[in-house]
Amino acid sequence: MxxxxxxxxxxxxDALSQDTKSRILDAAESLFTEHGFEATSLRQLTAAAGVNxxxxxxxxxxxxxxxxxxxxxxxxxxxxxxxxxxxxxxxxAGGKSLTCEKILSAMLIPALRLSRDEKLGGKNFLRVLGRxxxxxxxxxxxFLSEQYAEMISRFKDAFLKALPHLTRExxxxxxxxxxxxxxxxxxxxxxxxxxxxxxxxxxxNDELLLQRLAPFLAAGLKAPLGDAKKLELVSGY
Amino acid sequence: MxxxxxxxxxxxxDALSQDTKSRILDAAESLFTEHGFEATSLRQLTAAAGVNxxxxxxxxxxxxxxxxxxxxxxxxxxxxxxxxxxxxxxxxAGGKSLTCEKILSAMLIPALRLSRDEKLGGKNFLRVLGRxxxxxxxxxxxFLSEQYAEMISRFKDAFLKALPHLTRExxxxxxxxxxxxxxxxxxxxxxxxxxxxxxxxxxxNDELLLQRLAPFLAAGLKAPLGDAKKLELVSGY
DNA sequence: GATAGTTTCAAACGGGCGTTTGAATCGTGC
DNA sequence: GCACGATTCAAACGCCCGTTTGAAACTATC
Numbered sequence: 001m002x003x004x005x006x007x008x009x010x011x012x013x014d015a016l017s018q019d020t021k022s023r024i025l026d027a028a029e030s031l032f033t034e035h036g037f038e039a040t041s042l043r044q045l046t047a048a049a050g051v052n053x054x055x056x057x058x059x060x061x062x063x064x065x066x067x068x069x070x071x072x073x074x075x076x077x078x079x080x081x082x083x084x085x086x087x088x089x090x091x092x093a094g095g096k097s098l099t100c101e102k103i104l105s106a107m108l109i110p111a112l113r114l115s116r117d118e119k120l121g122g123k124n125f126l127r128v129l130g131r132x133x134x135x136x137x138x139x140x141x142x143f144l145s146e147q148y149a150e151m152i153s154r155f156k157d158a159f160l161k162a163l164p165h166l167t168r169e170x171x172x173x174x175x176x177x178x179x180x181x182x183x184x185x186x187x188x189x190x191x192x193x194x195x196x197x198x199x200x201x202x203x204x205n206d207e208l209l210l211q212r213l214a215p216f217l218a219a220g221l222k223a224p225l226g227d228a229k230k231l232e233l234v235s236g237y
Numbered sequence: 238m239x240x241x242x243x244x245x246x247x248x249x250x251d252a253l254s255q256d257t258k259s260r261i262l263d264a265a266e267s268l269f270t271e272h273g274f275e276a277t278s279l280r281q282l283t284a285a286a287g288v289n290x291x292x293x294x295x296x297x298x299x300x301x302x303x304x305x306x307x308x309x310x311x312x313x314x315x316x317x318x319x320x321x322x323x324x325x326x327x328x329x330a331g332g333k334s335l336t337c338e339k340i341l342s343a344m345l346i347p348a349l350r351l352s353r354d355e356k357l358g359g360k361n362f363l364r365v366l367g368r369x370x371x372x373x374x375x376x377x378x379x380f381l382s383e384q385y386a387e388m389i390s391r392f393k394d395a396f397l398k399a400l401p402h403l404t405r406e407x408x409x410x411x412x413x414x415x416x417x418x419x420x421x422x423x424x425x426x427x428x429x430x431x432x433x434x435x436x437x438x439x440x441x442n443d444e445l446l447l448q449r450l451a452p453f454l455a456a457g458l459k460a461p462l463g464d465a466k467k468l469e470l471v472s473g474y
Numbered sequence: 475g476a477t478a479g480t481t482t483c484a485a486a487c488g489g490g491c492g493t494t495t496g497a498a499t500c501g502t503g504c
Numbered sequence: 505g506c507a508c509g510a511t512t513c514a515a516a517c518g519c520c521c522g523t524t525t526g527a528a529a530c531t532a533t534c
Contacts, residue, residue, distance in 0.1 A: 020481080020482085033373070034373060035373060035374075036275060036372065036373055036374070038273060038275030038276050039275045039374070041520075041521065041522085042521080042522060042523090043520080043521080043522090051482085052481095052482055052483055052484085053483090053484090053522095053523095054482075054483070054484090054523085054524080054525090055481085055482075055483095056522090056523095057522080057523060057524080058481075058482080059481090062522080062523080063522065063523095127373075130371055131371045131372070131373070133371070133421075134367055134368045134370070134371045134424065135273065135368070136270065136271060136272060136273055136364075136368070137272075137273070137276070170449065173446070173449045173450075173453075174449070174453055176421065176422065177418040177421070177422060177450060177453050177454075178418075179421065180417045180418040180419075180420065180421025180422060181414040181415075181417040181418045181421075182417075183417065183421070184370075184413065184414070184416065184417025184418075184420070184421075185413065185414060185417060187371065209410070212407065212410045212411070213410075213414060215460045215461065215462065216410075216411055216414050216457040216458075216460055217414075217457065218460070219456045219457045219459065219460030220453040220454065220456050220457035220460075221453075222456065223452045223453055223455070223456030223457075224452065225452065257511080257512085278490070278491065278492085279491080279492060279493090280490080280491080280492095288512085289511095289512055289513050289514085290492095290493095290513090290514090291493080291494080291495090291512075291513070291514090292511085292512075292513095293492090293493095294492080294493060294494080295511075295512085296511095299492080299493080300492065300493095
């Protein structure tokens with residue numbers, strides 16, 4: 001119903017009072033982080049954004065579409081940045097295959113930049129994303145897989161060249177592990193923090209965090225193939 | 238309100254028609270997996286369990302307490318099994334410190350056994366757990382951190398002995414990464430599967446899965462400390 | 475300054491939610 | 505076989521949900 005095609009120029013607002021759509025997106029990002037998608041009502045959301053209750057359905061169509069808009073706003077640019085960075089590295093390397101660490105950099109740096117960009121969502125968004133990964137709702141699952149398809153495919157090719165001892169199948173699994181560790185780290189899920197009694201001092205220093213994560217992931221990716229004897233997975237144990 | 242102390246003997250039922258509490262727990266495990274905690278209503282839950290709507294509040298007190306009961310039923314034994322297995326390994330090793338792989342085995346094997354035990358929840362439960370990790374609800378976060386505290390503490394000590402080159406702080410972070418990868422893998426979140434186009438053929442073979450995960454994690458844990466130059470984390474990049 | 479399109483608004487819609495209640499039913503010990 | 509606590513049941517409670525509606529307010533164009 002929102003007539004987005006015949007739109008007129010936006011009425012030059014200052015940074016504090018943006019237009020309705022942005023105010024809704026910001027409030028949604030923050031509240032979905034705090035309470036989750038299902039537990040956030042449009043009434044509290046629109047109240048926090050200072051807009052009318054009907055505004056969400058007018059501008060986004062439905063609560064679900066609002067959620068997708070929250071994700072797209074940050075995810076599209078981030079994944080594009082990842083691809084651009086990877087291609088830049090590949091150009092700079094001129095035919096030679098990149099190191100594992102270099103490819104990881106191309107994945108982590110755009111995520112780090114997003115996490116740092118406080119005025120544009122920052123950590124809030126990454127937590128929403130972390131929750132979305134684990135959400136069973138079909139509309140979220142399909143949306144995410146579409147959003148990531150191209151980026152993952154490009155990086156898989158790059159890793160395959162950098163890690164010739166891995167089969168494509170083995171690499172797929174290791175990327176799964178990488179995404180798991182990365183998502184938990186960036187999302188900074190409170191349960192894990194509590195479980196592990198992570199010291200809060202470091203929470204603000206994402207650069208240090210990724211300098212811990214990168215060697216871990218690189219070593220895991222480079223690891224030799226598994227040996228059944230190492231893990232004594234006998235059914236009777 | 239449920240008078241659990243003066244309880245009489247349960248009326249010897251067969252396996253198909255268990256008592257009300259178990260039927261509720263089973264249905265909850267399955268539905269929380271499928272739709273999540275917030276999106277699952279007590280009406281559909283009690284209908285699926287074939288019990289009266291009021292039964293949940295009678296036997297568990299509230300929907301939240303039911304959720305905790307769902308987690309405790311599987312989590313308590315699994316974490317205890319992990320601790321027991323670790324201590325058995327330590328006894329068998331005499332004074333010597335365990336290998337990293339051995340300690341990982343003590344973490345992974347009980348989880349694998351749980352995942353295999355189809356008749357007792359199996360993968361359903363691990364998916365509920367995976368979602369719970371990312372849930373921001375305070376009652377879930379506090380509950381999980383209490384459930385895991387002892388287990389994590391014991392394993393951290395074991396890893397510290399096995400990996401003397403790591404500081405306690407560094408190890409805390411690496412365990413965070415381990416838990417992230419482990420949780421994603423066991424939970425088998427559909428979004429990640431879709432993203433990575435994992436071949437469905439392997440889904441049922443958890444043993445093979447952990448034989449892929451273990452070398453990855455072990456290599457990551459053993460990795461040398463990070464070097465800032467490896468990841469080009471210059472703010473201007 | 476009338477007009478047409480866009481956006482906001484208050485109010486209401488129908489429905490589902492978690493929980494409570496009080497009576498009916500069940501199972502057992504006296 | 506009666507009494508009593510444990511459990512089940514149907515019904516209702518009060519509340520909040522996502523969405524829709526139609527009128528009011530706004531803004532740019534002629």
